[in-house]
Amino acid sequence: MSVIAASGREGNTPVKKTISIPTTLREAERQSKDRPIVSVSATKEEPGGEPVDHVLSTDPLEIERVSAALEEILSDYKAAHKNMEVAVLRQPYELRGIAIHFLLAGELQQDIFMRCKPELTGLFRRKLHHAKAEITCEIKxxxxxxxxxxxxxxxxxxxxxxxxxxxxxxxxxxxxxxxx
Structure with missing residues (x-):
């Protein structure tokens, strides 16, 4: 059992200094200039040691990449037993610039689509490495x-x-x- 000193700290471990909240705009600018700039690399190394570029694209989508991503998502949904979502994702779709536009058969499919749209948007953006990929639908x-x-x-x-x-x-x- 360790002894707690009168200062409320255990042993002799130093307490990290926290940043004070600035009260004026001038003080906030001074603090932001004093902080070191941290740069984050846009490349990562794969297990094989090869650097891979993970920069998010904003170019129009390509049908081959979208088809491959859709197949991955379908297999994940099948494994999770999301059969209704699988049926909706098997509907025909069109690429319209940066949007994947699904042509649905009825309002029931549209309700299912709208329920899973946020999740699908995130999945497509991650799998396609595309920052602005959108998922839309219409009843055909x-x-x-x-x-x-x-x-x-x-x-x-x-x-x-x-x-x-x-x-x-x-x-x-x-x-x-x-x-x-």
């Missing part, structure tokens, strides 16, 4: 098949006439009517 409206909405006989006939012009000749030859 599918062209509805008009054949599903054909209710009356005349609507069906008009649809079939567009699909097969020979039907118009049969209609004339046999004097067919659509209304009964």
């Amino acid at each position: 409206e599918e062209a509805q098949d008009q054949s599903k909405n054909l209710y009356t006989a005349s609507e069906r006939l008009q649809y079939l006439l567009k699909k097969s012009p020979a039907l118009n000749e049969l209609k004339k030859r046999f004097d067919l009517e659509t209304d009964f």
Whole structure:
């Protein structure tokens, strides 16, 4: 058990001096000039000893790098059993400058996407080494098949006439009517 001195310190360990909070702007400028400038290197060494540049880019994205990063993210999400997010990330996407724009099939996918967007943005930025990479989405409206909405006989006939012009000749030859 160590003895605590009257000063409140254990043993003879010196207390590090802390920076005082400046009360004036002039004092703050003086303190900032007195502090040493610390430079941080933008390169790191890999385990093999080769320096690797980890500077974040702001150039437009490349499809190959985005595809590779997306595959890594998908495999991580599969391992974490995030099946809904995997389904959303499997949707088609486009590159628009520095944005990865996902084309989603519906509002449910958009809700899932918006829930995981902050995490995805961070993952893509780290994997692509890109400082300003953005992730966006939109609901892609599918062209509805008009054949599903054909209710009356005349609507069906008009649809079939567009699909097969020979039907118009049969209609004339046999004097067919659509209304009964």
